[in-house]
Amino acid sequence: MEVYGNLSVIATCPFMGVERSDYVLSCLGPNEQGKREKDYAERKLKTLPKSIWDNNKNVTKIDLQKNRLKHVHGISQLANLAELNLSRNEIVDFPQEIRDLHQLKTLYINQNNIKCIPLDVFPSLQNLQFLKLSTNRLVELPSDINQCQSLTYLNVSNNCLKDLQALVGLAKLQDLYVEKNRLTDLPEELFENLTMFKATGNPLRKPPEEVCVGGLKDIRSYFTMLRDSSSTIKSVKTMFLGSSMAGKSTLCRSFDKCHPVKVDEADRTVGIEIKEVEKRGVRFLCWDFAGQEEYYITHHVFITPQAFVILAIDLSSYDLTDESFKEHVSFWISNIQLRVPDSVVLPVGTHIDLCPDKMDIDQKKKDIDSKLQCMLTEREETLQQLNKKLQGSDDPSLYSDQMDELRRLRDYNLKVLDLLLVDCTKPEDIQMFQDHILREATNKENLPSIERTLPGIYQEVEGEIQDLLQNDEIPQHGRVTLSDLLNIHISQGDMNPENLKCILRYLHRIGVIVWYEDIPSLKEDVFVKPSVLISLFKAIIRHDLVKQIQDIPKQELCRRRILNKHRETWVTDYVEKATLHNMAISILVQKELKKLDLDDEDIVDEIVGKGSRPGSLMCLLQHFEVCLPAKIASQLNPEAPEFRPSRRWVHPNPDVYDPDSACMFPSYLKNNDTVLKMWGEDKLSDLNVHRYFSPEIPYGFFHRLIVKTCSFYPVHWVGKDQCCFRSGNTLTLVKTKTVNEDQCIEIRCKDQGQDEIQKSWQMVREIMNRMDELTQEWPGLVQYVHTPCKEHGCSAYFPWRDWKDWVCAGSGKNSSVQEEKMTCNNGHTRRTELIYPTGLFSSDCT
Numbered sequence: 001m002e003v004y005g006n007l008s009v010i011a012t013c014p015f016m017g018v019e020r021s022d023y024v025l026s027c028l029g030p031n032e033q034g035k036r037e038k039d040y041a042e043r044k045l046k047t048l049p050k051s052i053w054d055n056n057k058n059v060t061k062i063d064l065q066k067n068r069l070k071h072v073h074g075i076s077q078l079a080n081l082a083e084l085n086l087s088r089n090e091i092v093d094f095p096q097e098i099r100d101l102h103q104l105k106t107l108y109i110n111q112n113n114i115k116c117i118p119l120d121v122f123p124s125l126q127n128l129q130f131l132k133l134s135t136n137r138l139v140e141l142p143s144d145i146n147q148c149q150s151l152t153y154l155n156v157s158n159n160c161l162k163d164l165q166a167l168v169g170l171a172k173l174q175d176l177y178v179e180k181n182r183l184t185d186l187p188e189e190l191f192e193n194l195t196m197f198k199a200t201g202n203p204l205r206k207p208p209e210e211v212c213v214g215g216l217k218d219i220r221s222y223f224t225m226l227r228d229s230s231s232t233i234k235s236v237k238t239m240f241l242g243s244s245m246a247g248k249s250t251l252c253r254s255f256d257k258c259h260p261v262k263v264d265e266a267d268r269t270v271g272i273e274i275k276e277v278e279k280r281g282v283r284f285l286c287w288d289f290a291g292q293e294e295y296y297i298t299h300h301v302f303i304t305p306q307a308f309v310i311l312a313i314d315l316s317s318y319d320l321t322d323e324s325f326k327e328h329v330s331f332w333i334s335n336i337q338l339r340v341p342d343s344v345v346l347p348v349g350t351h352i353d354l355c356p357d358k359m360d361i362d363q364k365k366k367d368i369d370s371k372l373q374c375m376l377t378e379r380e381e382t383l384q385q386l387n388k389k390l391q392g393s394d395d396p397s398l399y400s401d402q403m404d405e406l407r408r409l410r411d412y413n414l415k416v417l418d419l420l421l422v423d424c425t426k427p428e429d430i431q432m433f434q435d436h437i438l439r440e441a442t443n444k445e446n447l448p449s450i451e452r453t454l455p456g457i458y459q460e461v462e463g464e465i466q467d468l469l470q471n472d473e474i475p476q477h478g479r480v481t482l483s484d485l486l487n488i489h490i491s492q493g494d495m496n497p498e499n500l501k502c503i504l505r506y507l508h509r510i511g512v513i514v515w516y517e518d519i520p521s522l523k524e525d526v527f528v529k530p531s532v533l534i535s536l537f538k539a540i541i542r543h544d545l546v547k548q549i550q551d552i553p554k555q556e557l558c559r560r561r562i563l564n565k566h567r568e569t570w571v572t573d574y575v576e577k578a579t580l581h582n583m584a585i586s587i588l589v590q591k592e593l594k595k596l597d598l599d600d601e602d603i604v605d606e607i608v609g610k611g612s613r614p615g616s617l618m619c620l621l622q623h624f625e626v627c628l629p630a631k632i633a634s635q636l637n638p639e640a641p642e643f644r645p646s647r648r649w650v651h652p653n654p655d656v657y658d659p660d661s662a663c664m665f666p667s668y669l670k671n672n673d674t675v676l677k678m679w680g681e682d683k684l685s686d687l688n689v690h691r692y693f694s695p696e697i698p699y700g701f702f703h704r705l706i707v708k709t710c711s712f713y714p715v716h717w718v719g720k721d722q723c724c725f726r727s728g729n730t731l732t733l734v735k736t737k738t739v740n741e742d743q744c745i746e747i748r749c750k751d752q753g754q755d756e757i758q759k760s761w762q763m764v765r766e767i768m769n770r771m772d773e774l775t776q777e778w779p780g781l782v783q784y785v786h787t788p789c790k791e792h793g794c795s796a797y798f799p800w801r802d803w804k805d806w807v808c809a810g811s812g813k814n815s816s817v818q819e820e821k822m823t824c825n826n827g828h829t830r831r832t833e834l835i836y837p838t839g840l841f842s843s844d845c846t
C-alpha cells in the first residue's frame, strides 16, 4: 500500500487543545511590506527569506512552521517580535539569537530535533509567557530557565528529560505538560501554582503515575501526606496471557504456592482471576486472563499500561509452522504491542513433559525465539522504511505529522525476553520459574517504575479496609457506598475526606479496589472486593452462556412468571442476534451471587437494575463498550430525531433500565445478513472513505466501534463485521475490509442529493471521531485515510494528508483543492465534493 500523497486538502490548523484557540492563522503574503504579521508557513524554506527583514522593526508576529529550517541566522534583527513560530522544522541547535528577542511573548519551537538549550537564553526573555518545546530530543533543561519569570505555559512533552528541578521557581507557571519523558521524581515545590499538569508516559516513582493521573489535587495531597511518613514499595502488575489451555492458571497458581499446582479442566478460568502474591519484598498483582475467544472483548477493561506479561505457550501442541506461531505467539505479541507497547513479555513454554524428546523441545524453542526476533526486527524495519520514504519525498515537511507518529512508535519499547522452558509438573522448574520472574521483574532496565514512594497512610488505609471486611463492617460482597466508607473511616481517625478519596483513587488504579467515580451512576459505589465484581462479569460474558440459560431451573422461571417459551426465545435471540435479555442477565447474576453466598434480593437489584434504574454491572458493561442497549421490541425507531450537524444529539433517556429489554453483544454475531438487507447496494455516488490500520485492525476494535457508534443512533442494524445506521435521511455503512492484505474500515454514506452532502460528510466525521477516541487505547497503531477512486475496477485513490486536523479540530475548509472536479491517476473524473469534504464545517467536536 502506498501510504502518502501530496494533496493538501484542508487548511491546517496546526495546534490542538489549549493552544488552538490562542492561535490565529495569519494569511498575509510574505512580501506585503509594512505588515506587522508575516506568514511563511509551509514554503519549503531552508533559510530565512530576504523579505523577512522588510520593515523589520514593525514585525510582531512570524509564522515559519513546517519548513526545512536548520538555522534562523539574523532573527534577532526582528527586535519587536512578540510571537515566533518555528515548529516542525529541522532545527538541531537551539538558536541562541532568540535571547535578543526581548519582546517575545510566544514561542513555538516544538517538533524539531533540539538536543540541548544553552544557558543565558531564558533570563533575557522576561516577557515570554508561552513556550512550546515538545517533541524534541532534550535530555535536560537549562538551569536558568526558572529566571523566565513571565512564563505561564510550558510544554516539554515527548523529550528525554530526567528531572524538572530547573523549573522550580517559575512563580507564574500555570500549565505544564511533561508527558513522555524519563522522569522518576517530581519536585514538590513545582506544584504550588500550577492549574494544569500532564505527566503520563514517564517511569514515575515519586509520585507514582497512578497518583499523577488523579490530577493536581491528588498530587498536592500526596505530598502533604508524604511529610508525615513514607515508605518505598516494589509492586508489579503481572498479566498471564496466552491461548486457551496453554497453562496460564497453572503458572499463576504454582507461582503463588511455589510448587506445582494441578488445574482441573473443569476449573478453567472464566474471564479473569486476580491474585496478590508477595515474594521477597515485591508485590505481584497477578491477573490471570481466560484464553477463550469469548473473553477477549473484555480484556480492555483490565489491561493497563506497563505490565510484566507472562505469555504461556503450550509447546506440546506447537508445530513449527507459521500458523502455529501465529496462533500461539504472534497473535498475542501483536495485541500487546498495539495495546501496551511499553510492556515486558516473558514467553514461557509449558507442557514440555509431553513433548517427545529434548531435541523436539530445543527445536521449538529455537523456532519461537528466532521467529520472535524476526517479527520485532521486521516491525522496526517497516517503521524505518516508512520514515525513509517520507523523508525522501519532494517535501518532507508536509509529512511531519506522520514522521512524528513513526518516531513515537519507534520510541516505544516492547521488550520480549527469551523463551523460558517450564515443566509445570516439576517442583524444581517452578522454583526456577519464580526466581526468573523475580530477577526479570526487578531488573530496572525492564521495568523502571517498579519502585514507588508512598505516604505511610496509603498502606494503612488499604489494611484498614481489609480489616473492615473481616470484621463484617463492610458486607462480604464488598460493595460499599462512598459516604459509608468515608463515615466508617473518618470516625476512626481524623482523616480529611479529600485525602481519603485521593488514596481510594490510587487503590483503584493499582487494581486493589474498584471505584469508577467518572461514571455518574457509579461514583457512589466502591467495590473493595474486585473479585466479586469480576465473578459477576463472568456470569454474563462466558463461553458456555447458552448452557447457562438452558440450565436455569424451572422453579426459578416460575418464581418470575416466565414461561419455558420465553427461555427458548432468550436462547434463540442470543444465538441468532447476539442479544441477551435483561431478565436472563438478572437470573444469571443472582445464580452467581448465590454461589458466592451473597444472595440478597437488594444486591441483585443494585447490580442488575430495578425499575428505571440500571444496575452497576449494566452500567459497567455499557461504559466499557462490551454491549449496547437493544430494544428487542422495535429495532427501528420511527421517531429518531433528524441528525443536525450543529447540534449534539442526546439520547432521550440513556439511563433507563427495562427488564423487558435486552443488550446486544456484537462479537457473538455470526453474519451480516440484516445489515446487507438494510443497506442495499453500494452505489458509485456513495461517499466512501477508507481508514487503513497498520499493522492491522486490532482484535476487538470493530466490536467496540459498533457499540460506540450504534448506541448513539437509535436506528441501527448490526452484523459480524458490518453495521449500518440511519440518522434523519442519512444512511451510513461501516465495515471492515481487506484490500491487498491491508486492513481498513470503510465508511459509506448514501448520496442523498446536493443539499444533504454536507450532512453526509458530517456523519463520516462523527464516525472518524469515534475511531479516534478508540485508537487512543491502541497507541501502537499507524493509520492512513483516503478516498478510493469511484470508477469500477480502478485502484487509484485520493489521499487525505490532513485528515486528523479535519476530524479533531472540526473546522477547516478546502484550501488547495480549488477544482470543482478531480481526476485520479488513471484519468477518472468526479465532483470534488464526493471525494473530499470541501465545505466549511462547524467547529463543535462532539
Ligand SMILES: Nc1nc2c(ncn2[C@@H]2O[C@H](COP(=O)(O)OP(=O)(O)OP(=O)(O)O)[C@@H](O)[C@H]2O)c(=O)[nH]1
Residues within 6 Å of the ligand: 242, 243, 244, 245, 246, 247, 248, 249, 250, 251, 262, 263, 264, 265, 267, 268, 269, 270, 289, 290, 291, 292, 312, 350, 351, 352, 353, 354, 422, 423, 424, 425
Ligand atoms: N503435563 C502438563 N500439563 C500441564 C502443564 N501446564 C498445564 N498443564 C495442564 O494443562 C491444562 C490447562 O492448564 P490451565 O493452566 O488451566 O490453562 P489456561 O491457559 O489457564 O486455560 P484457560 O483457563 O482455558 O485459558 C490443565 O489440565 C493443566 O493441569 C505442563 O507443563 N505439563
